[in-house]
Amino acid sequence: DGGITQSPKYLFRKEGQNVTLSCEQNLNHDAMYWYRQDPGQGLRLIYYSQIVNDFQKGDIAEGYSVSREKKESFPLTVTSAQKNPTAFYLCASRQTGNNQPQHFGDGTRLSIL
Amino acid sequence: SQQGEEDPQALSIQEGENATMNCSYKTSINNLQWYRQNSGRGLVHLILIRSNEREKHSGRLRVTLDTSKKSSSLLITASRAADTASYFCATADGGYQKVTFGIGTKLQVIP
Numbered sequence: 001d002g003g004i005t006q007s008p009k010y011l012f013r014k015e016g017q018n019v020t021l022s023c024e025q026n027l028n029h030d031a032m033y034w035y036r037q038d039p040g041q042g043l044r045l046i047y048y049s050q051i052v053n054d055f056q057k058g059d060i061a062e063g064y065s066v067s068r069e070k071k072e073s074f075p076l077t078v079t080s081a082q083k084n085p086t087a088f089y090l091c092a093s094r095q096t097g098n099n100q101p102q103h104f105g106d107g108t109r110l111s112i113l
Numbered sequence: 114s115q116q117g118e119e120d121p122q123a124l125s126i127q128e129g130e131n132a133t134m135n136c137s138y139k140t141s142i143n144n145l146q147w148y149r150q151n152s153g154r155g156l157v158h159l160i161l162i163r164s165n166e167r168e169k170h171s172g173r174l175r176v177t178l179d180t181s182k183k184s185s186s187l188l189i190t191a192s193r194a195a196d197t198a199s200y201f202c203a204t205a206d207g208g209y210q211k212v213t214f215g216i217g218t219k220l221q222v223i224p
Contacts, residue, residue, distance in 0.1 A: 004155075033212070042201065042216035043156075058211070090155055094212075099144050099163055102203075102212055104155030 003027065006091050006105035012113050013078065013085060021076045021108045023091035029103070030096045032074035036060060037088040037107075046089075049074055050096060078110065086112050118215050119202055125221040132189040134218040136202030137182075145178055145185050146203045146212070156201065159187075194224045 004025045013019045025032065031050050035043040045058030049068040063082025068074055074093075078085045088109050092102040120135045136145070144163045148156040162169045162178045162185065169176045175188040189196055199217045206213075 006155075035214070040216065043214040045211065045213065048211065088153075092156075098205075099161060101146055101158035101161055102148075102156070103158070104148075106155045107153070109153075 004091060004093055004103055004105035006089075006108050008108060009106070011108055011110045013110060014113050016080045018077055018079050019110065021078065021089055021091075021110070023074045023076065023105060025072055025074075025091075025093045025103075025105075027093055027095075027103060028071070029093035030071065031094045032068070033092040033094075033102065034058075034064075034066065034074070034076045035090045035092065037090060043090065046076065085110055119200070119218040121218060122216065123219045123221075125223065126192055128192060128194055128222055128224050130192055132192050132196070132220055132222070134187045134200055134202075134220070136185045136187070136215055138185075138202075138204050138215075139183065140204075140206065142180075142204040142206060144205050145176075146205070147174075147176060147185075147187050148201045148203060148214075150199045150201065150217070152198075159200075189220075192220075192222045194222050196220060197222045 007022045033048040034046040037043050044060050047066040049055035065077045090107045091105045094100045094102045118137045146161045147159045150156045160171045162176050173190045178185045199219045201214050201217045203212050203214045
């Protein structure tokens with residue numbers, strides 16, 4: 001089945017530690033996105049990528065980094081500079097071009113130990 | 114920044130009733146999309162309406178778009194307990210292909 005796979009489903013981070021969230025898609029989509037979801041605040045865009053080896057900051061990029069070395073993969077690193085990383089992280093992809101919807105993974109819930 | 118603002122933030126109805134959710138946005142858009150999210154899961158795309166369309170139907174869903182008022186509504190007819198979820202509107206600008214989400218409406222359908 002085509003889709004987006006996020007792993008792990010649950011992740012725990014110690015203070016001062018970097019962690020990387022995985023996002024893989026087999027939909028052959030060019031564009032990929034990372035969102036953060038906090039209770040009562042909806043989804044906020046962290047980073048997005050329209051094509052391999054290119055990505056742009058979203059609205060809340062500070063404390064996060066990404067790479068896009070392969071079309072199917074868009075990992076997100078939550079660095080120690082992100083002071084409040086506890087949240088639900090969602091990865092999405094879409095075909096480029098107008099009027100194309102996003103397809104989402106099932107998310108990774110990150111907590112601080 | 115949040116582009117869409119859903120209203121109401123929470124809605125509780127009896128099974129069989131209709132549910133209406135509204136979304137307002139601030140800037141010009143290419144299209145407006147509605148998504149559904151079950152608790153602890155990813156979002157699922159429901160329907161997309163282009164900026165030059167006024168109404169669109171898909172099964173029990175009806176979406177309207179009023180670009181002069183910068184608003185949209187999602188109507189779910191004959192609701193079922195399985196419709197219980199959060200519903201989000203999202204807008205896409207034509208420039209950078211960014212999609213921006215609102216804070217959502219939490220719908221509870223009571224059997």
